[in-house]
Amino acid sequence: MDWKLELVVLPVTDMDKSLAFYRDQIGLNVDHDHTVDENIRFVQMTPPGSACSIAFGKGLVPDDQGPIKTLQMVVTDIEAAHTHLKNAGVDVSDIADLAWGSFVYFADPDDNAWAVQQIQPRNSGG
Numbered sequence: 534m535d536w537k538l539e540l541v542v543l544p545v546t547d548m549d550k551s552l553a554f555y556r557d558q559i560g561l562n563v564d565h566d567h568t569v570d571e572n573i574r575f576v577q578m579t580p581p582g583s584a585c586s587i588a589f590g591k592g593l594v595p596d597d598q599g600p601i602k603t604l605q606m607v608v609t610d611i612e613a614a615h616t617h618l619k620n621a622g623v624d625v626s627d628i629a630d631l632a633w634g635s636f637v638y639f640a641d642p643d644d645n646a647w648a649v650q651q652i653q654p655r656n657s658g659g
Contacts, residue, residue: 558621600644611651
């Protein structure tokens with residue numbers, strides 16, 4: 534039996550601001566944006582090439598849930614990802630080359646923190 538992680542729900546305070554950030558700056562695809570009623574709105578977005586999506590909205594997470602600090606995406610080209618984020622106006626870190634991969638870091642408007650990893654190190658030195 535397969536067990537697939539396909540959705541992570543993020544706590545956000547301003548759905549429209551988060552929608553614009555993830556769509557226009559990060560480049561995620563908008564899968565759903567549905568208002569069920571005045572208490573529930575559901576937005577689901579997926580990174581290009583990913584089987585796992587993020588969701589956020591009104592009525593989806595408890596009010597006391599703080600930002601998630603351990604989100605991660607994987608790319609094949611960390612330099613291209615860094616350039617994309619920087620050109621889109623995202624406050625992104627410099628590239629960090631570590632023994633297990635190269636990383637950049639950023640946070641969304643609600644301080645949900647992301648790492649973007651290129652699994653193969655850019656440098657062959659260990």
